[in-house]
Ligand code: CS2
């Protein structure tokens with residue numbers, strides 16, 4: 064007799080930034096944890112789960128993970144989109160967690176078992192200019208990282224999202240009502256990028272993997288020019304060169320360069336990216352496990368991508384919780400074409416709420432062997448950090464026009 068879903072609870076907590084946690088409890092008292100965090104729109108997913116999804120799950124068999132996925136996806140006329148898919152992802156993660164705990168095995172064993180011993184990981188380095196960036200990259204290398212995303216400042220601008228200046232946060236979700244505004248200057252960025260990244264490559268030598276994120280800011284002509292100019296840098300990947308909606312336009316970028324391209328952190332289903340994969344317009348697909356409907360759906364995307372020699376390199380920013388990182392690592396350990404996991408890292412308060420058993424060693428991650436996903440949530444600690452409204456910044460061109468960022 065299967066365990067039945069007994070309770071579905073949503074916890075919103077803000078240990079320095081907001082996280083939405085889904086807790087599913089079974090009739091046997093097994094608890095599964097899911098991540099439903101959608102940076103800047105957290106309460107929409109919390110309400111979707113609390114008000115619409117949770118009541119429909121109570122009484123269902125907790126081990127019918129695929130059926131529940133289909134029920135939540137196909138059973139709702141309004142499909143896809145980040146809110147819906149983050150909610151489905153949270154349920155899916157919690158149910159895989161429950162299944163692993165019930166059977167006493169880590170989730171990767173339920174996915175077919177390990178195909179590798181460890182998972183290459185990359186983290187972030189930022190510096191306003193080349194000396195600062197070199198210091199930041201070397202600090203990451205000293206921590207053991209073998210792959211580093213390098214972001215840098217743009218002359219003439221005060222701030223650039225993704226780049227540290229002094230003690231400021233480099234991917235701020237500013238607290239309060241409404242987003243902060245930044246100015247962006249594409250020509251200045253395009254002049255700066257080859258200079259800085261070539262200098263960085265000369266300094267670090269050939270072995271360290273370098274990545275760079277253009278964060279959707281360019282058009283295809285600019286993107287092609289940038290990617291071509293960066294060929295001597297030998298990037299591991301160039302990320303989000305154009306806005307993710309303009310998928311077929313990646314062909315124009317591809318035609319100009321052999322720099323590997325990565326995209327997909329804002330995609331929510333396989334239907335958002337199947338042509339990119341089947342036409343091989345990307346080398347790496349970046350869909351995040353929690354934003355793409357969970358382990359069940361990320362597995363489908365990666366299985367499809369395997370056919371076309373496209374690899375997975377999932378999004379792992381600090382705006383998804385350690386539950387997502389753990390889930391992604393279980394998929395990564397069990398999936399042949401999983402290349403690399405982003406690990407942006409967390410502020411110190413986050414570990415008061417989330418205790419994760421994945422480990423980092425010598426540049427590689429391992430999800431650990433704890434049953435389920437291997438992350439526990441301290442609900443009392445979570446209650447000490449109530450939700451605070453926070454927004455990512457927006458960017459405008461020098462003339463004031465809203466800019467993709
Ligand atoms: C970034 C993200 O990690 C990355 O590649 O693009 O950190 C992104 O800016 C945030 O997740 C937005 O919430």
Ligand code: MG
Pocket residue numbers: 276278302303328
């Ligand atoms: Mg990115």
